Amino acid sequence: MxxxxxxxxxxxxxxxxxxxxxxxxxxxxxxxxxxxxxxxxxxxxxxxxxxxxxxxxxxxxxxxxxxxxxxxxxxxxxxxxxxxxxxxxKKYALAGKFFEYIFEPSLARLNSVFYKLNFHKFVSTMLYLEFVSRGAYAEELFEEFESLMRTGDFEGLKTLFSLGSDGLSQTMEYIFAFAVKHKNDVVKELDGYIGEGAGKWSLDLTNTSLHTLLADWGQSYxxxxxxxxxxxxxxxxxxxxxxxxxxxxxxxxxxxxxxxxxxxxxxxxxxxxxxxxxxxxxxxxxxxxxxxxxxxxxxxxxxxxxxxxxxxxVVTYGSVFPDYDHIDPSKLEAQRNGMLLQELARRSTNNEDLLYGIQDFILGATMFLKSPEFALEQA
Known part of the structure; x- marks a missing residue:
């Protein structure tokens, strides 16, 4: 060194x-x-x-x-x-921020479990795909979220969570169901932070990029x-x-x-x-x-x-780009995360505890996806 x-x-x-x-x-x-x-x-x-x-x-x-x-x-x-x-x-970075501020507060107690599964990348990539391909609603959702984070105006949060769900893909239905049911967690997470001081730049990528690059050079000097x-x-x-x-x-x-x-x-x-x-x-x-x-x-x-x-x-590990492997329906990781999102949406809709027994659910989903019966069903 x-x-x-x-x-x-x-x-x-x-x-x-x-x-x-x-x-x-x-x-x-x-x-x-x-x-x-x-x-x-x-x-x-x-x-x-x-x-x-x-x-x-x-x-x-x-x-x-x-x-x-x-x-x-x-x-x-x-x-x-x-x-x-x-x-x-930047569009994918916004999708990642959506997960960080909308999903993370409700999953925080066991967040390491979800991150190890790349669940955050699955949700972010699905949001990004909706945004760039066909999702007029997804675009409206992003615009509302960006406005909320930029201004700190919680009236915008009401709009964000009250948009209609007609014409959504199944994945967006699950994401929407989760977000609506856990809006109080989102409000609690953001209240007093966004809109002022450092929180004014909550979506900006400068600080994160600078920190990553300094840490990278810090391995050599x-x-x-x-x-x-x-x-x-x-x-x-x-x-x-x-x-x-x-x-x-x-x-x-x-x-x-x-x-x-x-x-x-x-x-x-x-x-x-x-x-x-x-x-x-x-x-x-x-x-x-x-x-x-x-x-x-x-x-x-x-x-x-x-x-x-x-x-x-030259590009460091902190860079943010979509990787469609995370939503490839032929891969076990994507299949499992799809099942996990559906389960979280179901629990949200039924007002059930999000995290109780969730690791057992993940284990069961993994075993099912690896089973000969599932393989035969997919053949």
Whole structure:
């Protein structure tokens, strides 16, 4: 492990809590580890070679034309091994937030059981699929939820839980039944948090992305000093990050079958700076723009394709994208989670205890799905 690194951060696709922004479907947050002199030299070289005006690299502008994409491509080549990126499909991220705030409060006592089954990914992916494919109601549901989380207006919550259910798919019926019956848990979870201070940015992805990237770099360096382009979400809340100042122990969180680092050692509070004054931040801006561009399915030029080829090497585990394997009806995991959602909806409708004996139900469902009788039935 190396001693110390300065890490420079910037984003692309920031729309705050407005995760349904159709013009910017991808949020990308990039981290670059580089010496100041090297960063300045690279930025000066790129500005002169590609005749970039205003003396500053702005990735969002560069990706809009072929010349700018050539400049970014040279930056990515120069930063090989020195960059990490967190990239998220914002619509899927909103679906994940829906599970976190609508389902999690009622399942909290045994939440580890559900997370190990990837139940959260099953529900989130089903919501996302409804949203992008055919679900007019799902779109309305998302818009109401986004508005609620952005404004803290609980009148919106009433609308969210009183929408009609005509024409829903069976899965959305189950999700809707669960949400309606447990709205009091949702209100209790959100009351006093959203709409003010840090809670104003409850749907924003900046803080989560920054924390993930710092934890990732913290596996390679004993201490880190972070420089971030000025950001309203970061200005609103740095409490968790400040708890990492001088943090020497290495703690991991077990998430499914993964061990994910959650601590790192900061030398000082996050530095919120003007990108014009920090070459490293400008490079992070270019990297973020590149992967936001590459991960947008509408972009199919040579650079988008080339940069997608880098994803496996530079995109971190904290990135959020739908994986349809989680709802593949041929897989036991998806079949079991479908049965579990149906059971939770049934218990909700009948006012039964959600969690009593639920582990026995899961075991029974697993045994049934593995049984010869079920296999024969599916043949």
């Amino acid at each position: 190396k001693e110390h690194a300065n890490v420079y951060f910037d984003e692309s696709g920031f729309t705050g809590n407005r995760l349904l922004d159709s013009q910017q479907p991808i949020f990308s947050y990039a981290a670059v580890v580089i010496d100041d002199d090297e960063a300045i030299a690279l930025v000066d070289h790129i500005i002169k070679k590609y005749k970039i005006q205003n003396g500053e690299i702005k990735g969002g502008k560069l990706v809009k034309n072929n010349k700018g994409r050539r400049a970014i491509d040279e930056i990515l080549t120069s930063l090989n091994g020195k960059m990490r990126v967190s990239v998220s499909d 004993k201490t880190l000093t972070a420089y971030c382009d000025k950001s309203k979400p970061l200005e609103a809340d740095q409490e968790i990050l400040n708890n990492m100042i001088g943090r020497t122990e290495r703690i991991f969180s077990t998430f499914g079958d993964q061990e994910i680092p959650i601590t790192f050692n900061l030398t000082e509070s996050i530095n919120l700076v003007d990108s014009k004054d920090f070459a490293g931040v400008q490079l992070a801006d270019a990297v973020a723009a590149a992967f936001s561009y590459a991960c947008n399915r509408e972009n199919t030029d040579e650079y988008a394709i080339k940069w997608r080829g880098l994803i496996e090497d």
